Amino acid sequence: MKMGKVTTLLAGLLATLGVATAASSAEITLLNVSYDPTRELYSDYNIAFAKYWQKKSGDRVTVKQSHGGAGKQARAVIDGLEADVVTLALAYDIDAIAEKGLIKPGWQKELPHNSSPYTSTIVFLVRKGNPKQVRNWDDLVKPGVSVITPNPKTSGGARWNYLAAWGFALHQKGGNEAKAREFVTKLFKNVPVLDSGARGSTNTFVQRGLGDVLLAWENEAFLAINELGPDKFEIVTPPESILAEPPVTVIDKVVDKRGTRKVAEEYLKYLYSDEGQKIAARHYYRPINAKIPTKLAKIKKFYTIDKDFGGWRSAQKIHFADGGVFDQIVGAGGRK
């Protein structure tokens, strides 16, 4: 009898609490699971979006961030990290999430420009004065030039580095797959350390003073210069490089479950607005809206993953899978 009363009381209490939370549902949280180099971008963008959204809908939205290596982040989402949106380095990693049924197929067509609201590319960070006179990709394979890049097996950024070098060799006069392979093999002979992630490599280059050139995301190179001293490093933008398109998408299964689809979709769409594009440009991403001014140097020729490598799935399988070209290169490199 007594127990029954207590239970009713508790139930009543819980019900009131439930009502209370339902009434104040204007407090929304989203989780954006992203890769490493977007930390600064999204910490700015989240504030801007919250302002915009409050003005538009009256709801207060807080966007929580999670950053890490792209592959690791995608895996966390697959294994149950409840991300409303993912903003990763490669479509390949988002495809992996889609394969598990968390995202509807054809996600990359949902938003304009392959669902990539900004692009980036790979550039060279060199020591002040560019003592080794590195201007273009072929300077990287010269003897005595030490190149720092993360490991393509564990870092999404490093895969772009690798493919950019491959693309360069492919597009030279008389370039073909065999020549490209030879070129990349030579390049990796000049690599003394393979960190597991992009920021690890930057730290090796900057803090440990190792290497003459750091292959880096364009925005990472600028960030490193701003944070660590413009007097110590400079950026060399090669005349040709690869066009990196980091895509974004909503995780359908999560937003439907949490009832956050509307705000999550708006969150991504706002990236395409003038304000969103300006924030991307401010953080040294290349805005896709040509009207937004950018200080980034022009690149004459861009290689793309779809045209030159047949898409991520094929590039991954040929180059980066176990026993793939990269494994053969470093294994056959006979490094001692």
Add this chain to the structure above:
Amino acid sequence: MSSTTENHTARHNGIRTVGEPAIVRWLLTAVAMAFLALFLALPLAAVFSQAFEKGWQTYLAALKEPDTLAAVKLTLLTAAVAVPFNLAFGVVASWAIAKFSFPGKNLLITLIDLPFSVSPVISGLIYVLIFGRQGWLGPWLEAHDLKIIFAVPGIILATVFVTFPFIARELIPLMESQGKDEEEAAIVLGASGLQTFFRVTLPNIRWGIIYGVILCNARAMGEFGAVSVVSGHIRGMTNTVPLQVEILYNEYNYTAAFAVASLLALLALVTLVVKSVAEWNVRRQMKSQERG
């Protein structure tokens, strides 16, 4: 029993009739200190030198940052749950193992040791394989909207796993070396099992327990690899102090990273100094009792 008492008396009275010549002592001490300096003191000094590179103000500011405070809270919570669990296990297991004989004892001890040697990478992974969306319990957990990994419970589980052997490992050899004569005497004289444990065994293993707890706690607060796999890295929510250090470091915020790291180093030093002071006090107490 009698031999250990004599040994204790001999040590407490400082009687030592044999020993190395002064020059050998001096040399050995110097070599040992040089080794420790190279492998421990220098890295420690490097942590503090980087932490204070930009002065006290920056140091304190780094510690007051909200995400850092959240990380500290989470780390304290994790240790506060994980350590008592492993303490209870350590005491119970060492009683069963040290006071009784049974077949398969070696196997059991080895299994208890196992988490020491399991790579942190693996210790995180196993929980993903069980509680992850694709794991054994994943669909059930999802249906009931329960979150284990990428949430606090997962972090605690991984920490419990990693620090699992510390207390048991400290107590088993200690209790084995003490034998069971005292407990048997107590039982024969009519004490109950629990009385025997609390009045006879516990006072004997007190230091082992404190020591084990300190190590377990230090490791619980410092664990990086396993926690990193199950954390999800949500800022201000599922980042522990070691993860926060990595984040800060990766944001090129070296001073803040080392400032937060120095908290953990300080924690280690302070608890251990406290421990040895307490130990010293107890010894003194014992000595005065012996004299009285």
Add this chain to the structure above:
Amino acid sequence: MGPMRVMKILKCTKSVLPGFGPTMGYTLLYLSLVVLIPLSALLLKAAGLSWGEFLGAVAAPRVLASYRVTFGAALAAAGINAVFGVLVAWVLVRYPFPGKRLVDALVDLPFALPTAVAGITLATVYSANGWVGRHLEPHGIKVAFTPLGIVVAMTFIGLPFVVRTVQPVIEELDAEIEEAAACLGASRWQTFRRVLFPLLAPSVLTGFALAFARGVGEYGSIIFIAGNMPMVSEITPLIIITKLEQYDYAGATAVATVMLVASFVMLLVINMLQKWSRRYAE
């Protein structure tokens, strides 16, 4: 020896102490929940592979090279720790010197310092522009970003295991034994080698094994200092991470299984050796 042992076993099983059932039950339950069931998840996942696939994952040249690097470096580090750890424990117990308590506390630093911080710090200290590396570089000794760096990191994380297992045993050493040896005309070195060392050996062995096992599994501190070059300075835990990056859970668990079994066998052998040597000492 035979009848004595039987007597001993009989005496042990007929213990007057209570509580074996419940304590053993709890021990097994907790052990199963926290360690055995989770680890079996790993083994089962790996068991999903066919033999060919399993071998392909665990015996690829790159993986084999990583075993060499990992186990070799762990062996070297545990060896260094066995020698210097015993020395440190001896000095800490036997010789008075100023600041001893602080030094004693310092030994546990590697337990408490997050492994990532340890790795970053060691890389800072031992890289070519670091406090120590700066003085080694002119002599052609490169530590950071070479296999030597892996040994340094493993030595760092393994040190407390040796010191903390040997230290209590030295504390418990009976002074009478040494006195007796001295009275019988043994030199100090002879006493150490013939009398003390056999007494210390089991604990040194345990410390060695724990340091070794811990070194084999270590990840966080090593990746910062290793250089991670395939075939040269890539450790096995990194291989596991690499496989996970390719969403190859089964391959990752296969390599993890190999590591797990190796550690388990190693620990088991050491625990048996220790028991045997204790019986022998009796």
